[in-house]
Amino acid sequence: MSTSEAAQRDPDAWTIGRLLNWTTEFFGERGIEPARLEAEVLLAHCRGCQRILLYTAFDEVAGEELRQRFRDLVKKRAAGTPVAYLVGKREFYSLDFEVTPDVLIPRPETEHLVMAILDHAKQQGRADAPLRVLDIGTGSGIVAICLAKHLPKSQVTAVDLSPQAIEVAKRNAAKHKVDDRVAFVKGDAYQALPADAKYDFIASNPPYVTSEEMQQLNKTVRDFEPALALDGGPEGTDVIERLIREAPERLTPTGVLAIEMSPMIATRVERLIEESPLALLPTLKDIDGHARIAQARLEG
Numbered sequence: 001m002s003t004s005e006a007a008q009r010d011p012d013a014w015t016i017g018r019l020l021n022w023t024t025e026f027f028g029e030r031g032i033e034p035a036r037l038e039a040e041v042l043l044a045h046c047r048g049c050q051r052i053l054l055y056t057a058f059d060e061v062a063g064e065e066l067r068q069r070f071r072d073l074v075k076k077r078a079a080g081t082p083v084a085y086l087v088g089k090r091e092f093y094s095l096d097f098e099v100t101p102d103v104l105i106p107r108p109e110t111e112h113l114v115m116a117i118l119d120h121a122k123q124q125g126r127a128d129a130p131l132r133v134l135d136i137g138t139g140s141g142i143v144a145i146c147l148a149k150h151l152p153k154s155q156v157t158a159v160d161l162s163p164q165a166i167e168v169a170k171r172n173a174a175k176h177k178v179d180d181r182v183a184f185v186k187g188d189a190y191q192a193l194p195a196d197a198k199y200d201f202i203a204s205n206p207p208y209v210t211s212e213e214m215q216q217l218n219k220t221v222r223d224f225e226p227a228l229a230l231d232g233g234p235e236g237t238d239v240i241e242r243l244i245r246e247a248p249e250r251l252t253p254t255g256v257l258a259i260e261m262s263p264m265i266a267t268r269v270e271r272l273i274e275e276s277p278l279a280l281l282p283t284l285k286d287i288d289g290h291a292r293i294a295q296a297r298l299e300g
């Protein structure tokens with residue numbers, strides 16, 4: 001008897017479909033959204049299949065071992081652990097990246113940071129040039145690695161204060177076969193870089209949550225993602241101020257600095273650029289129309 005025939009005989013059998021429906025309701029009641037998607041991602045992970053294949057197995061009875069594994073993850077998710085940490089990966093810019101609790105979970109907004117740099121490289125007609133690129137606060141390495149992949153002759157330097165994050169980023173660079181062109185540096189912003197090093201592009205998604213906002217963050221973010229990746233100090237601009245202040249010495253004459261920020265601090269970040277020797281370029285909006293990427297270049 002096949003597992004789907006078994007399901008037809010026993011309406012109480014835990015089929016893939018019933019597990020999904022039950023978990024979607026369970027997550028929904030606890031405010032875990034998108035409930036269906038999260039249930040699917042966890043079940044597909046436990047079953048070792050793509051999410052889409054759950055639908056062809058809808059009537060299949062789930063074995064005890066699969067149910068146990070799934071139950072454990074559902075419990076952890078209900079207690080707040082983000083799905084990306086439970087499955088150990090997240091997609092960004094159409095690539096899969098390893099994530100652990102030592103790194104921020106990649107956000108879709110950050111794709112605008114990658115696109116901003118790629119657009120500048122194309123506009124300058126230098127996408128295939130041997131560019132020098134710097135990513136400050138690399139975390140899982142997503143920005144550095146996507147830029148290395150799409151700027152095939154570039155040499156990328158990726159900096160982070162967290163040695164644990166750098167280990168994750170190194171594995172991601174190897175996985176995506178750009179480890180020969182991405183150098184990782186443990187350090188504080190520009191401090192550990194050679195004194196005379198200059199870059200064609202500086203990208204950063206720094207910590208930019210204000211101290212007040214840190215208290216109001218969703219528990220799944222505040223209690224599980226690294227504070228070092230989020231906390232931008234009282235105004236959210238502790239790291240951003242330093243990135244802007246020291247950029248004039250770090251950019252090549254045609255170089256561009258692009259910084260991801262929260263729309264809440266956009267005006268302040270633009271003012272910091274205007275007060276610096278840099279020229280402010282138009283701020284880019286994200287898909288929701290929020291000011292998201294501040295940009296600057298050397299004056300003149």
Ligand SMILES: C[S@@+](CC[C@H](N)C(=O)[O-])C[C@H]1O[C@@H](n2cnc3c(N)ncnc32)[C@H](O)[C@@H]1O
Nearest residue numbers: 137138139160161162188189205206207228229
């Ligand atoms: C918002 S996360 C961004 C991670 C990754 N780039 C991304 O977009 O998902 C900020 C990162 O900056 C690092 N960081 C915080 N302060 C730093 C500093 N002063 N110098 C270098 N890295 C820093 C954190 O460890 C964290 O990995």
